[in-house]
Amino acid sequence: MTSAPSVVPLNIAITTGEPAGVGPELTAAALAGAAAHWPGVKFTVLGDAGLLAQRARAVGVDWAALRAAGHVAVSSRLLAAPSHPGQLDAANGRYVLGLLDDAIDGALAGVFDAIVTAPLQKSTINDAGVPFTGHTEYLAERTGTARVxxxxxxxxxxxxxxxxxxxxxxxxxxxxxxxxxxxxxxxxxxxxxxxxxxxxxxxxxxxxxxxxxxxxxxxxxxxxxxxxxxxxxxxxxxxxxxxxxxxxxxxxxxxxxxxxxxxxxxxxxxxxxxxxxxxxxxxxxxxxxLPIIRTSVDHGTALDLAGTGRADAGSMIAALDTAVTMARNRRAA
Structure with missing residues (x-):
């Protein structure tokens, strides 16, 4: 009797966006119930590991335990400069863009089934010397897509x-x-x-x-x-x-x-x-x-709420839900 073939779990990448904004803590808050809410799905969080652990504490999430459970992994990229909630620093503009590049490259290579993006601050990337209009336009350019x-x-x-x-x-x-x-x-x-x-x-x-x-x-x-x-x-x-x-x-x-x-x-x-x-x-x-799946939240970086634990993770959860649904449908097509 032959055993049934194993099903490769979906791997959803999350870019945590502007480090001074709410993206890192909303990611942690949304993933707190990942095992129960999205069984059989793995989430790879892209960001500075130390920053993620720090912001997880702000929303009462045991980040180490979440990772140990096996549903959440971290692909760490170091900040260029220390980040403080609500305080933008152009030195980290290229760090933010690097997270997005890592996610795009992984999705194009088939490593990630979808990308979910936390909000970024366009001005920080432009202040870092990189002309940047927005996520949508950048994704089109990087994937060689004529119209999105x-x-x-x-x-x-x-x-x-x-x-x-x-x-x-x-x-x-x-x-x-x-x-x-x-x-x-x-x-x-x-x-x-x-x-x-x-x-x-x-x-x-x-x-x-x-x-x-x-x-x-x-x-x-x-x-x-x-x-x-x-x-x-x-x-x-x-x-x-x-x-x-x-x-x-x-x-x-x-x-x-x-x-x-x-x-x-x-x-x-x-x-x-x-x-x-x-x-x-x-x-x-x-x-x-796009040739890849990308969803995002419906709001900006909310610098005034960053680090307070008061930001609502509802849109991030919805973005993760939608990415999982789209990836499942595309895999089944």
Missing amino acids: VMMLAGTGARPLRVALATTHLPLKDVPAALSIDGLVETIAIIDRDLRRDFGLPVPRILVTGLNPHAGENGYLGREEIDVISPALARAAQGGIDARGPYPADTLFQPRYLNDADCVLAMFHDQGLPVLKFATFGEGVNITLG
Whole structure:
């Protein structure tokens, strides 16, 4: 009688982000119940080992015992300079970027099944002499991905998901950044990843207009007529259920969202204020279109809370949950 083949546990990497922020302690707090909450999953925490142990104490987590249990490992990278809660130091900017590089390299090599990123401080990396726009853009560059899509999601049986056609652009630059080809590609990425990584057989995507009242038939702008509607028609020809353009001021209500799997908004502050109002503290930032899985928290470094033990780990737990679900679905595909 032959024994059943052993199942290799998922290995999820966590980058602990800005050392002066809440990332290290939120990681420890979220992993405190790892064995019970995520059985069969291994978490590799990337960060300075001494810093992690120190911040774990701030949230009452026995870091040594957690590691000894075997569900949590540490891939240590030394800080460039001592870090104190709430006090940014540009000397550690390259340390933060190094954590991200280690995670990306490991995921591309198949060592990690997914990456979960704690918040970082963009200014610290730029002050260290490295031009840096954000996690999303850096992940795209490092993985050689021509187009990625930022999607934030709530949790629950029917989560609200909002993806963005453009991300960190000044509002005046958004219209010129929208194109038929670009929107078709964005919609195709959303459709593919919702099928593969979220187990949705036929995702329904609702698409906003750019202008007030979705352009009012051209009286308030022509982007809906000249760009968005033609992109939706092409997506439909490819078998994608994408509908719109809808006025953004009326789309975010249950009678539309109850039957939707994702909303595609045209710019950052069109869709995310609604999502963050509904889910803040339990939301997840997901980068679609990458060859690797990446999720993150829905908040920043919270320097004022760092080291106090008062920061809420809800979004980090949600990000870990989502990464595990996506990795399981992708492995099964």
